């Protein structure tokens with residue numbers, strides 16, 4: 001089984017570590033300093049769930065060099081997706097399956113445009129993992145849960161079997177669009193407000209005004225999902241709100257908050273940008289998403 005992972009950051013580094021623990025033919029796609037660090041020091045994982053490890057899989061910035069693969073895992077941020085996928089063209093064979101592990105609700109559409117005939121396993125993941133200055137991967141907390149689309153026309157079982165190991169709870173579901181949207185609604189409040197306040201969940205929940213705005217962001221994202229015809233569980237906004245309110249460790253932030261802090265836009269367009277634009281097209285008012293979006297755009301422009 002030949003397995004390739006592109007995007008060796010927080011999520012991709014964790015997924016790659018699980019794969020390296022169990023399979024011999026794993027290739028990582030990385031470039032520049034990250035590639036050098038991976039070749040020199042190995043893939044280093046510091047994980048609350050799995051402990052400390054170091055793996056030495058194949059690493060290259062030239063996917064063609066690794067040849068045709070059985071499964072390609074794509075764990076980049078949304079703005080990098082098209083470029084990352086295009087580079088994988090030489091690795092696609094008659095039986096290759098792609099599995100994107102990323103946030104957002106439009107990656108499948110982009111993947112289908114680039115590789116219309118390659119089966120795509122859609123997923124969404126709950127995890128807190130980031131890369132450090134030396135490119136080591138640090139996973140925090142007690143959960144890492146992957147939902148995986150169980151469409152009848154996509155060979156998802158192969159992917160499920162590859163990933164179903166200690167350190168990653170996997171749930172295959174035919175209702176993957178619903179799961180992706182539930183996660184996305186969370187991101188549109190959680191990632192956006194931790195980035196906006198440049199702080200953690202504890203800070204947001206320490207003020208009734210911020211808490212209320214968090215709830216409103218959830219409601220607006222859910223309204224857009226429903227406006228698009230997504231069959232969301234009723235009161236999903238409240239379910240998510242209560243789950244975050246009950247979260248024991250509130251010192252966590254998000255991938256967007258980390259990017260904004262470092263002066264990068266990251267997935268701002270994937271979250272607030274998409275909500276604001278889609279809401280405008282559907283005629284749904286989203287004043288809070290718009291307010292946060294405008295301010296976050298300003299942070300990116302001014303580096304504030």
Ligand SMILES: NC(=O)C1=CN([C@@H]2O[C@H](COP(=O)(O)OP(=O)(O)OC[C@H]3O[C@@H](n4cnc5c(N)ncnc54)[C@H](OP(=O)(O)O)[C@@H]3O)[C@@H](O)[C@H]2O)C=CC1
Pocket residue numbers: 006007008009010011012029030031032034075076077078080083084087101102103104125126127128129130131255267
């Ligand atoms: N981090 C987290 O805790 C969570 C993240 N997510 C989602 O997972 C996805 C990945 O996020 P995350 O892991 O945090 O992102 P990171 O920024 O940590 O990692 C992204 C990786 O992609 C690489 N990359 C970018 N463009 C390319 C390319 N063209 N070819 C090869 N590699 C490329 C980057 O390398 P380079 O430095 O060379 O650009 C980097 O290693 C996002 O959609 C995010 O929202 C979901 C749940 C939790």
Ligand SMILES: CC(C)(CO)C(=O)C(=O)O
Pocket residue numbers: 103125126127128186187190191253254255256
């Ligand atoms: C919700 C959260 C914070 C963790 O799964 C996330 O998706 C992210 O950091 O992008």
